[in-house]
Amino acid sequence: MNLSLGVKVLIVVICALFSVIIGIVAGLIHHKPTTPKGPAFLYGGGVFGGSLTLCLVVLTSLAIL
Template sequence: MLIFMICFLFSVIIGIVAGLIHHKPAAPKGPTFLYGGGVFGGSLTLCLVVLTSLRVL
């Protein structure tokens, strides 16, 4: 469970940073949230797949 939480928090940080990089001041915030959420989902999936293939999970 601890390793899953580490992957989750790592993915949240990656999603937040990606959203901040993608955001432009004059643009609406909706697409930025969707982009950050997509990056979060992708990084969480990638992290879990790598840990599963290494037989950590």
């Protein structure tokens, strides 16, 4: 696909926002009320990084980016 730069940037921003939502949900699921919040933040950040990487790899392999 021959997409313009603006469309590619929009797709990357959408992937980042989607990954933020996934990271927030994973952090909320990982957090327990009796434990500190730090490990849940780290877990959510790791999930964010993994899901963003996965989204970008899939879009690159489909020749969208």
